[in-house]
Amino acid sequence: MNTIKEEFSKELNERTYSTHLSNGLTVYICKKEKQSKKIGMFGTKYGSVHNDFIDITTNERVKVPDGVAHYLEHKLFEQEGANALDLFSKEGISSNAYTSFDHTVYYFETADKFDLGLEMLIKLVRTPYFTKENVEKERGIIGQEISMYDDDPSFSVYFEALKNMYHVNPVNIDIAGTIESISHITKDILYTCYNTFYNLNNMFIVIIGDVDVEDTINKIEEHVKKYTRENRTNEIIKYTLNEPDSIVKDFSEKDMKLSMPLINIGFKEEIALKNDVVKMDILSQIVSEMYLAKNSDFYEKMYNKEMVSDYMYMFYEGAKEYSHLILTTESKCPKKAAEEIKKYVINLKNEKIDEELLEITKKQLLGEFIMKSEDPHNSYRRIIDTILNENDLYYSIELLKNVTVLDVKEFLNKLNEENCTVSIVK
Amino acid sequence: MGKILKYDDNRFKSVYLSYNFTLKIAEEEIAKSVISCFALSKGSKKYRTSKEIEKYLASLYGSNFEVNVEKIGDLFNFEFRIICVNKNYLPNEEDVLSKCIDFLNEIIYFPNINDGKFDNEIFEREKKTVIDYIEKRKDEKIKYAVSRAEELINKGTTAGAFVYGDLEEAKNTSNEDCVRSYMNIINNSLKTVVISGNLTGYDNIEDKIREVFGDNFGDIANEDEIFESINLENVFENKITEVKEEMDTVQAAICVGMKNFKETEEDYYIANMYNAILGTTPSSKLFQNVREKASLAYTARSRYYRFKKTYVIYAGIEKMNYEKAKDIILEQISDMSSGNISDEEFNTAKASILSDLKEYKDSKFAMAKFLYMNYITKMSISLEDMILNFENVTKEDVITYAKNVEVKLIYFLGGEA
Numbered sequence: 088m089n090t091i092k093e094e095f096s097k098e099l100n101e102r103t104y105s106t107h108l109s110n111g112l113t114v115y116i117c118k119k120e121k122q123s124k125k126i127g128m129f130g131t132k133y134g135s136v137h138n139d140f141i142d143i144t145t146n147e148r149v150k151v152p153d154g155v156a157h158y159l160e161h162k163l164f165e166q167e168g169a170n171a172l173d174l175f176s177k178e179g180i181s182s183n184a185y186t187s188f189d190h191t192v193y194y195f196e197t198a199d200k201f202d203l204g205l206e207m208l209i210k211l212v213r214t215p216y217f218t219k220e221n222v223e224k225e226r227g228i229i230g231q232e233i234s235m236y237d238d239d240p241s242f243s244v245y246f247e248a249l250k251n252m253y254h255v256n257p258v259n260i261d262i263a264g265t266i267e268s269i270s271h272i273t274k275d276i277l278y279t280c281y282n283t284f285y286n287l288n289n290m291f292i293v294i295i296g297d298v299d300v301e302d303t304i305n306k307i308e309e310h311v312k313k314y315t316r317e318n319r320t321n322e323i324i325k326y327t328l329n330e331p332d333s334i335v336k337d338f339s340e341k342d343m344k345l346s347m348p349l350i351n352i353g354f355k356e357e358i359a360l361k362n363d364v365v366k367m368d369i370l371s372q373i374v375s376e377m378y379l380a381k382n383s384d385f386y387e388k389m390y391n392k393e394m395v396s397d398y399m400y401m402f403y404e405g406a407k408e409y410s411h412l413i414l415t416t417e418s419k420c421p422k423k424a425a426e427e428i429k430k431y432v433i434n435l436k437n438e439k440i441d442e443e444l445l446e447i448t449k450k451q452l453l454g455e456f457i458m459k460s461e462d463p464h465n466s467y468r469r470i471i472d473t474i475l476n477e478n479d480l481y482y483s484i485e486l487l488k489n490v491t492v493l494d495v496k497e498f499l500n501k502l503n504e505e506n507c508t509v510s511i512v513k
Numbered sequence: 514m515g516k517i518l519k520y521d522d523n524r525f526k527s528v529y530l531s532y533n534f535t536l537k538i539a540e541e542e543i544a545k546s547v548i549s550c551f552a553l554s555k556g557s558k559k560y561r562t563s564k565e566i567e568k569y570l571a572s573l574y575g576s577n578f579e580v581n582v583e584k585i586g587d588l589f590n591f592e593f594r595i596i597c598v599n600k601n602y603l604p605n606e607e608d609v610l611s612k613c614i615d616f617l618n619e620i621i622y623f624p625n626i627n628d629g630k631f632d633n634e635i636f637e638r639e640k641k642t643v644i645d646y647i648e649k650r651k652d653e654k655i656k657y658a659v660s661r662a663e664e665l666i667n668k669g670t671t672a673g674a675f676v677y678g679d680l681e682e683a684k685n686t687s688n689e690d691c692v693r694s695y696m697n698i699i700n701n702s703l704k705t706v707v708i709s710g711n712l713t714g715y716d717n718i719e720d721k722i723r724e725v726f727g728d729n730f731g732d733i734a735n736e737d738e739i740f741e742s743i744n745l746e747n748v749f750e751n752k753i754t755e756v757k758e759e760m761d762t763v764q765a766a767i768c769v770g771m772k773n774f775k776e777t778e779e780d781y782y783i784a785n786m787y788n789a790i791l792g793t794t795p796s797s798k799l800f801q802n803v804r805e806k807a808s809l810a811y812t813a814r815s816r817y818y819r820f821k822k823t824y825v826i827y828a829g830i831e832k833m834n835y836e837k838a839k840d841i842i843l844e845q846i847s848d849m850s851s852g853n854i855s856d857e858e859f860n861t862a863k864a865s866i867l868s869d870l871k872e873y874k875d876s877k878f879a880m881a882k883f884l885y886m887n888y889i890t891k892m893s894i895s896l897e898d899m900i901l902n903f904e905n906v907t908k909e910d911v912i913t914y915a916k917n918v919e920v921k922l923i924y925f926l927g928g929e930a
Contacts, residue, residue: 384564
């Protein structure tokens, strides 16, 4: 019998169960009563930044080309004689996958074929089938995916900001790699990465929906056993180059012939761990609403002066390898606007904090949390963050209720000239 | 009386409330009308500025208000929508929903208009915003390619217009024009309120809505004309139009536009099946042949425009592969009409449509849209019957239908960088 932990959020009226199976796998189930849609996700704590590690099969250190984690995600969908995407779709089950900096997830969504979907998902992830031919075939498709992102202005302005912030951390490289780097990817490299990172103790399954908890856990255990040929339990050793605290440069500009230029202002921060990641996230949302959103004096001034357009907000991204805030907006006069915004944000630490505004903002975010929790995608994002960051599942809501002026002050002190960079795509 | 459409389900925690103005509109009126709706959303008699509006919404537990503009065939729909939390989920059971209904009424019917003009600062700024929206149409390449294909295939009708209107029209709009557009919208539109979500504790919500909006939410004279104007046929040339547009992009885009001239209302289910087999799932002909077999694209899909009985296929490719991609796409279309559809392709498409429909009830937005579409098309069908009708479509139905689908447009964009 597995020990199942139950967690409940009164505010969201949501119950989540979790367990660690004896095979090493972490399982989370968020029960959504009355909901037809069921989502199953199988993920690994392996993403684009993990490109330097000990090959678990040979014990030798290897450096792999940029874009391998993403390429592997594409190719795992290839099963012997069939494409899994196609197999799912034949059953009326939609499926897909994504690769981020620090994890990769495969998932399916269905109203009435959950058991089948679950078995298919586990089989898909546990039985790699890479051949010279099918690896070759994917190069053109991924090449077009890379080209699509090359033409995407919001993606470009974001990546330029990361490049301005990080010297050596691979977070400054596109997740999919480049046309050049993917040309070096072979079937053997894919197997090396798969064998090292797709081990059960590095992996997790997340289920969202109205399912029977115990029954689902038993089925997961059964299917994983059935489809796992080999499961190495050695510790995974990853290398990360020593990233300096400083930024690379404080400004970059790229020409994409846009009618409405985009601005990303980045602040490189200290690495946050566990619940501190959540704290950075919540405070960035609070500060964004208080000082940058449409109800702020600053936004009103900038909008009326035609210095910014539709939106202005800030968000936080943090993991074990990176930590930064990004403020995003668009402007017809990007250089001038970015200068003004940067000055304003850096000076916020000297302003007196309006307590009444803080209270309204907390009320606003609580309402937004409740509304967002209806969306099953929101539930899985919360769970995956918890798995990766090892924070408490519903910590964000507790924290939101208890945020003080001092917390906001402390956060504003992190926004400084030295760690700030501006990226413009025009 | 205006129509109220309601979907109540306590699986939700919040409520989506949308007030729709649906009307027939001339192409040159679009930009003015959009500016007027944007101006309404930025200030009223009571809430003078956008900042005041946003502050008030924040205090209502982050209730989310916006104006949405969309084309429905050759009609336009201006939607004022708000999402808020049901009182049972809030401290002290604060009744935010009732305040949101009052808020919508204030925004729509108590505009800050004096001497026949909107507040000039708001008017000028929103005019700029709409001009920006029109100008930045080209910034997102694949979206732009699809919208250009829509424009080319629906030439001369409202369905072909850009959703924010024409640049010159926007630039030439005066404050007085905008007020006239506003009066036109509130006086000559079909008015529909859709309320969808958790309505526990709101047994008489329809009465409350009628009470708040009062006579403004009444009948209009030209109701039938609006229903009938949803598809105004445009003239097509007797050949395939080929258009190439240069642009400095890494990736090029190819679009193919088609039309079924003999499609009737009853073909709705078959047409959706046609579209799904051709290009909406990973088992579809386009995904399998353009992407998986030929490795030419990452994106290869088709889109169906129900009211115009048209389709747009789009794929992001390398410029040098244009001819190759074109041939493969055209081959898929001709395979559809020659009956070269496998059981697997057919069954997959059906399973995908049915699975989507079964999940409608999980989304208050999907249900709101379903109710509204049901009303605007006078279909009056239940979700269950709709599922049945899809189940009854046969492969022969699709092949017969496919024989009347004609390719009318091939559009190619960019790849010059």
